[in-house]
Amino acid sequence: MPLLSKAQNTFDANGGCLNVVDFTVGQPMESYGDRNYSVTYQHEVLVNEKLTIGAGVGYSYHDKFKYSAIPFFISSHYFFVDKRFSPFVNLKIGTYGMFGKKYVGTFEKFSLADKDHDQAINFYFSPGIGIKAHITPNVGVIASVTDEAYLIKAFDVSHKDYRSKLSHSLGLNIGICFQIKGW
Numbered sequence: 690m691p692l693l694s695k696a697q698n699t700f701d702a703n704g705g706c707l708n709v710v711d712f713t714v715g716q717p718m719e720s721y722g723d724r725n726y727s728v729t730y731q732h733e734v735l736v737n738e739k740l741t742i743g744a745g746v747g748y749s750y751h752d753k754f755k756y757s758a759i760p761f762f763i764s765s766h767y768f769f770v771d772k773r774f775s776p777f778v779n780l781k782i783g784t785y786g787m788f789g790k791k792y793v794g795t796f797e798k799f800s801l802a803d804k805d806h807d808q809a810i811n812f813y814f815s816p817g818i819g820i821k822a823h824i825t826p827n828v829g830v831i832a833s834v835t836d837e838a839y840l841i842k843a844f845d846v847s848h849k850d851y852r853s854k855l856s857h858s859l860g861l862n863i864g865i866c867f868q869i870k871g872w
Contacts, residue, residue, distance in 0.1 A: 705872050707733045707741050707766070711864025715837050717753070718857040724752040725837060725858050729781070731764040741766045745781060749837070754801055754856070755791035758839060760784070760813040773823045777831075781815040785839065802842035802851040812840035812855075817862060827868045835860040 709731040717723055726749070733743030742765045749758045762783030768775040790801050819833020838857045845852040 705868045705870050706743065707731075707735055707866055707868060708872075709733070709745075709764075709766075709831065709864055709866045711831065711833075711862050713835055713837065713860040713862040715835070715858030715860035718836070718859050721841075721843060721854040722857045723754050725860070726750050726752075727837065727860075729760070731781075733764060733766065738771050739768045749785075749839075751839070751856070754841065754843065755789075756787050756801060757789040758785040758787050758811075758813075761786075762813055762815075768821060775821050777819055777821055777833075779817045779819070779833065781813070783813050785811045785813045787811060787841075802844075810840065812838075814838045819862065821866065827870075829866045831862070831864045831866055833862045835862050 709729075711729055713725075713727045713729075715723075715725045715727070727747055729745050729747030731743055731745035733741035735741050742763070745760075745762050745764045747760045747762075749760065750756075751758065760781070760783055762781040764779065764781045766777050766779045768777045770776070815835050815837045817833040817835035819831055821829050821831045823829045836857055837860050838855050841854055841856050842851050843854045843856070844850070845854070
């Protein structure tokens with residue numbers, strides 16, 4: 690209990706960067722949505738007590754389309770209040786590498802194009818809203834709701850060809866955030 694009573698309101702801008710490790714389980718949001726499981730790591734600089742900006746990397750598996758992705762992104766968090774418990778919004782935006790495609794070129798819904806070069810960019814976008822709670826002066830937990838979106842080249846049943854589709858999933862996210870002095 691002594692550690693909990695010493696938990697500070699916010700992370701210290703002079704105490705090192707904010708590190709976030711989180712896990713998300715997502716459910717499809719539209720016809721080309723996909724159930725996915727992902728884990729990400731973000732390393733962010735504290736601009737002030739409420740705003741962070743940095744970069745991150747992750748791993749995501751997509752159930753219906755049967756592929757894995759490694760997103761690389763710029764990330765940011767904004768904490769609304771300078772308190773031990775704080776609501777926040779966050780944004781991850783970037784690109785991804787796709788591998789392990791198992792459902793390719795079958796000309797059916799949820800089939801991926803067999804050539805990645807037909808798509809100009811592998812776009813990744815994930816806004817979220819949640820709450821942060823400090824446990825100790827340098828460690829907190831987060832819980833949020835996110836929309837993970839991947840631009841993919843998938844078979845369009847109405848046009849009978851492969852087209853760029855934005856695959857969305859509404860995710861529940863839990864994670865840990867921490868600071869390491871000087872890092």
